[in-house]
Amino acid sequence: MRVPLFAYRARDAVGKELQGEMEAADRNEVATRLAEQGLFVISVQEAKLKKTTGLFGKPSSSHVVAFMRQLATMVRAGIPIMTALEMILQRAPSQPMRRLIESIRDTLASGEPLSAAIEKNSDVFPPLVRWSVKVGEETGQLDAVLMRLAAYKELESNLKASVRGALAYPAVIVLVAIGVASFIVTVVIPKIKRIYDEAHIPLPLPTRIVLFVSDFVKEWWPFLIAGAVGVVLAIAIFKRTKSGSRFFDRLFLRLPIIGKFVYLAALLRFTRSMELMVRTGVDVVQALNIAAGTIGNSVLEEGVRKASLAVRDGAKISEAVEDAAVFEPLLVQMLRVGEETGTVDELLDLLATDYENQISRMVQNLPRIIEPILLVFVAGLVFLLALSFFLPIFRLVQVLKKH
Structure with a gap:
């Protein structure tokens, strides 16, 4: 069901x-x-x-989030974990999700804790979840930890959906424009060319340029596709290397608009994951290492891992993060105040909420930023096609009038 x-x-x-x-x-x-x-x-x-299944037979992220929230609700209500798992299993939304729940149930049945069952499914649950569940068991706050984890994952999912939604309209417009342009270039203009060839009239320069591009693409398209695939594969392979990952992550941070979004998203992941782990009692050094893995940018991740080493050697969190020089001064200042007042988790929560609001505003304003760029692209394409389409007709009319 x-x-x-x-x-x-x-x-x-x-x-x-x-x-x-x-x-x-x-x-x-x-x-x-x-x-x-x-x-x-x-x-x-x-x-x-x-959606019922994820890629490669894994449960979809939305189903994993729902599972954590349902389990948290039942544990909070006093239902034993094994009973809760059986109840959730009866309503498993997909086969991958059913296999995951059965794996967790079987591990618990063998006498191991929930954290061990989560650890055995590390391909589904990231380190943030695994460590938080372990600490939740030790502190008796498993239901609260699962609720916070589910809320965090829901936030990530909603953020991705918002970005996809904001980019959907521009993507459709670009695809339609390219489709119409391709039809005119490959079907309409060649017919005009035949008329000109029969009348022995030279085509205007814009039309000749468009036809040259069209003929070139039609003749060499297998090589063009192979070249494009080769470039994409080369970039993908390079990005998998340490130097390639650093190159692209640094590039994304420097890009206009995109760079700010990537940076804010990294700040949000860091503050939200740190808040969750500090609140549940995870060791600070371990919390920094886990938070580093959630950032999604190797340049910033390297800075956080350096900070964790400094904290391990006795430095304060604020000092270590400041020396890493990867995060904005506001974050450092809030960490310093939190250390002095013993409210690090609360201030991290406030910061994370502020970053959420900033990202939401950016996503809402994204269409306003993209629309002028899109307008210039479509206008340029229409202008070029209009020249290549109408100039031959005007010239043909003039020739016919002379005769």
Whole structure:
């Protein structure tokens, strides 16, 4: 039996309407979780489940998040973990998810803790999850840890979905423009060329340029595709090397607009993962190493790992992060204040929330940034095609008038 998917509409504290989808046992669970986020529920309706499996037979990230949240809810309600797993297994949304739950259940049945079961499925659960669950078991806060992990993963998933949604419209426009241009170049203009050839009239320069490009692509397209594939493979192989990864990660940080987004996303991952682990009691050195693995940028990751070595040698977190020179001064200052007041986790939470808001605003403004660039591209393409299409017609009309 599949986990139901619900589409919801809600309003936040300032009255802004939000829409989204959420997997839950029923409508009441959706309403409760939205209320916990400080949202006022307008409507909740069952939606069609879009995806059941991940790539290469792994569970999809949305199903793993739903699993953690369901398990946390049941553990908090006092249901034994084995019973909770059996209940969730009955509603497993896909075969990969069923295999994952069965693996965890069998490990627990053999007498090992949940953290060991999570460790055995390290291809699904990253180090952040594995260490947090282990500490949650030791401190008796497993339900709270699972809830925070699920919220963190949901945030990541929603962020990716927002970016994809913002880029979908420009991508469609570009594809349509290229499709129309290809039709005109390969079908319409060659017919005009035949008329000119029969009349022994030279084609205008813009039309000759377009036809040259068209003929070149049609004649050499296998080699062009092979060359493009070769370049992509070479870049992919180079990016897998340490020097290649550093090159591209440094490049992305320096790109306009994209660089700021990549940097803010890295700050968000670092602060949110550090907040989660500090709050659950993970050792600071280990927390820094785990947080480094969540950043997603090798340049910044290297700086955080250097900071973890400095903390291991006795330095304060704020001093180590400042010496690493990879994060903004505000983060360093907040860490320093948190160390002095004993509220590192709370200030990291505030910072993470601020980064979330900044990224949300960037995603909302992304279409406004892309639209002018898109307009210039489409206008240039239309202008070139108009010249190559209409100039021959005008010249042909002039020749016919003379005769």
